Amino acid sequence: MPGRTDAVIxxxxxxxxxxxxxxxxxxxxxxxxxxxxxxxxxxGKGGNQALAASRAGAEVKMVGCVGSxxxxxxALALLSEAEIDLSGVRRMDRHTGTALIIVDDAGENMITVLPxxxxxxTAAALEQAGIADGDYLLLQLETPMDGVLAAATLARQNGAKVVLNLAPFVDFDPALLEKVDVLVVNETELAGVLKLLEAPELDEADAxxxxxxxxxxxxxxTLGSRGAIAVAAGSVTTVSSLKIKPVDTVGAGDTxxxxxxxxxxxGGDLSSAMERASVAAGLACLTPGAQPSIPERPVVDSRLAAGADPTAQ
Incomplete structure (x- = not known):
């Protein structure tokens, strides 16, 4: 697939x-x-993001738990079909995580997750699965917080980069953010972390x-229909979003x-990575479901080649 490298997500x-x-x-x-x-x-946010990274061209290993x-x-069907490494997935004596989702005619949704x-x-699963120097660890907050923090610590000790999607937002130990190389939030999560940190009142860009x-x-x-903004070492990058009429927004953020x-x-630069991610997220809104809606990279790159999502600096 295009873009595949030796770095594992x-x-x-x-x-x-x-x-x-x-x-x-x-x-x-x-x-x-x-x-x-x-x-x-x-x-599941982990499964969704694993499949999105795989369809984007990355080599992916999934570490998680399902029931018997x-x-x-x-739950594992599309991950298996994508040939994602599932050796780090454990079977437990509890039910497989279940999300109860209602989607209305406008494409908006309400979700209750039963973990x-x-x-x-726990981080023991990551230690057993292995993570190496140069790899990327991708985290969310839909699993126990102590495991997330320990996993980030282990990844850093092994020389891996840590990407944290602060979703769904829950109270957490701010020390986690000190172990993160890339933090991804939506508008709600941005407001939540600012409140948790008792930050001054700021607009989105300043925040x-x-x-x-x-x-x-x-x-x-990520700012929904307004695209996305990033800051790295004082440099600001913004990208626009696709102009679409959403069918179902479930999974767009994970995409x-x-x-x-x-x-x-x-090894791409932040601007290019954000631009492709924004187009992919927009395309994901055009098909119902979380994982089934995630587009393949050639489809995304085709839209990019057509000038679908220009980057604005």
Whole structure:
């Protein structure tokens, strides 16, 4: 595949099966809404990002946990089909992680995640699977926090780069950010981390700069239809988003993160990696489901070649 290098992206994170219901509108508390259809789809932020990185051209190893139930096979189906290294995936005596998702006619969604086997993931699984100098460790917050922190520490000790997607946002030990080379947040997560750190009131661009300077890392903020902004060593990069009418936004953020990590792992510059990631995330909104919607790299590069997503400095 294009872009594949010797650097491996090791994804330490959740593996779920998504139960996706479609309804005209999202329900309010206490309200029952009559839906229209139900689908089963592989998901989990870890699994989604692993598949996105693989489809972007990276060599990927998945480290995670699934149950011993029928959902486990479904949850791993597309990762296996993509020939992702699943030797670091353990079977547990809990149910496979499950996400209950409702998507409305506007493409907006509500999600409840039941972690199941994901709650058993520890850094011991990463140590056993292995991570080497020059590799990239990709993390999210959908598995236990002590394991995430220990995994980041182990990766740094082994000379690997650490990419953290601060999603879904939960309270965490800020010491984690000191072990991160690239931090990726959306608007909600950016606001959450600023509140946690008791940062001054800042607009989005200044907030990203403040975070980058405070922890000495690269910070990337995705801004939905407004594209994305990043700050690295004081240098600001912005990219626009595809102008689309979304069908389903589930998995778009994970697509961005996986493609971004792949771009960096193959030695590309931040601007190019963000540009490709933004186009991939936009294309992911045109198809229902998380993993099924992740585009292959040739499709993304075709849109880039057509001038679909110019970078604005």
């Amino acid at each position: 090791v994804v330490f994170g959740s593996i779920n099966i998504d139960l996706i219901g479609h309804a005209p509108t999202l329900m309010r508390p206490g309200e029952t809404v009559l839906g229209t259809s139900l689908e089963f789809s592989p998901g 139930d029928d959902f486990a096979t479904r 199941g086997a994901n709650s058993r993931l 990203v700069s403040w975070l980058s300077e405070k922890f000495g890392n690269t910070v990337v903020a 961005f993160v996986g493609y971004l990590a792949a771009g960096l792992a193959e």
